[in-house]
Amino acid sequence: MGEHSSSADTPLWAVVELDQFRTPEQTQASQWRRSLRSASTWLVGKNSAEQQVKEEHELRALPEVKLAHLVPPIDWAPAARALAQQLKGQQAPVTFFITPPHSGHVSVVSQWAEQHHFACLPPPTLSELAEGDTQWVERCANQREWAVPALERYFLRHTQGIQGVREFLERALSGRLGQGVIGCDSWAYAYLQEVVGIEGAPVFTLQAMEGEQLSQYFAKIATHEGQSPLVYSTRTGKPVLTESATQHGDKAPNKELQRLAAHCRGHIGLAWHYWRERLREPTADDEEALWLVDALAEAELSTDTGDIATLVLHALLVHGGLDDHSLGQVLPFSHHEALNARLALQRKGIVSSSEGRWQITPLSYASVRQLLESRNYLVDPL
């Protein structure tokens, strides 16, 4: 973990054991760049962008319809197939599949379970978690082959809220619940590893993608009738997608997307959000080419972010998102203080609501992770 990927020749969707996960090349350089950027923003105010070949005022955001064609939602089926390959012949009573936020473990495990006729276990209710009720674990005992797509929904970080998941994992790891596959957010996994102790169970994850693989993927999803769109970088003026780059005789490694891969630590789910947010079209109607603007982190955290905001961010990550009521339960200050901190983060675009739960936005994730790591908080292994 944390080492760099040695080759870009691996298939797009590779499911690997956790200790074989490698961050893309230049990940460390990307972190330094982010720190420098954050420090200079702090010292001299908002940064002016690097010199651009194409100015941003000459470009406009793409309409939703066009975006839906060029950047459709990620189809996680290939990842579910890759997971199935890894799980063939797997005899362990429990196997984990973990990914960071916005990176698909729920979809992958759900699809895998559907294909293999494994029953998805329903998560406990909030009142069961609040009271430390372990009755829901008894309900799980009826299934001999089961899947849990999102283990982060099975606990809350307080003394009552961890009793159920502890009981469930103890039974599952000892084989008393038959055989199961657990999808889990990488932050929740890191926390549960400390609280419950889940060493020994096999853990798989999606291998990080290099810039070249991102280029192939984005070209593939945007291709219609055998034609992939021309996308240029506003920073360098060079094409960024593999096929268009090859047509232009440019066979150099794709620096623009390598920067993106390093920034997202190779996680396709996060990179997809950046790609979708950064695509622009020219304001002049006679031009057809698309442009990729150079703005890696739209909502950055300042280095002087206070303790309350930091604790809120960490709690949201550990639980894979929380509603306001649950957020108040897992933090050591009053509900209104938690609400104020959450509102401030929402105004800055650091958190947003999805299905009633507040989550770190995909574009802020990299800077939030770096901030928490620099302040010695428990961080995920990916």
Add this chain to the structure above:
Amino acid sequence: MDEQQKYARLFNDIDSQAMITLGVVLLSTIVLIIVSQRGLNWLATRLHGQVRFRIFALVPLTRLLILITALAIIVPIIIEPSLRNMVTLLGALGLAIGFAMKDYVSSLIAGVVSAIELPYRPGDWVNIEGTYGEVKHVGLRTVDIQTPDDDLVAVPHLKLWDHAVYNANNGGTSLQCVASFYLHPEHEAGWVRKALRDVALTSAYLKFDKPIIVVAEEKPWGTHYRIRAYPVDPRQQFLFITDLTVRGKTVLSAAGVQSAMLPPDAALDARNAAESSY
């Protein structure tokens, strides 16, 4: 007459150019010290983790280096730096220090030692002669400690010579905190131990790469439990202890575990024990 000439030779002729040089050096030294001290403190207070402590440690060292450089420039301007002159000057200085300014100079020397040995540096949590708090500034003569009650206590460096300095985090980010619970003898000790461990494991302030230890000690009045754990940042220690105490009490009282009713002398002992465990 001879004597007068001898002393006159100790000092150089201070002409107007020498005066200007001395003025410039003194002014530059003061400005450099102020700028470096404030700049480094300003930077360090805005940083977190180990980097913060490394920058804080540079504060007294930088001042020491500036002062040594200034002295190295000033002394040859004022006196002829020959062996005899130096011995004379140091002898005179030693006499003055010995009679009039012993403690003051002892503190200054201890300040130099503290900049090299680093028994405390800004950001450390120390206990010197019963004064516990965060080191805010390491000056030439004193170290400024801010207590949890927000008092700023100036402790002379000379305490270094003959008093123990308890440093809770020693330039790092790990500072052990202790939360005490005094329970009635009738309870399930194994359950309490697990419950208190869970209290620590579910604290938002917990630093996970350090151990959590629950210590139980039997007393004539009941059982004294201590959770020993580390917060993410030393500055969170009181919030961390409060969080452990509040949630620990909630869990224990929900399970019907009663607090011990301590006789007054035992209560005093327990308080002293808790204070000494900081």
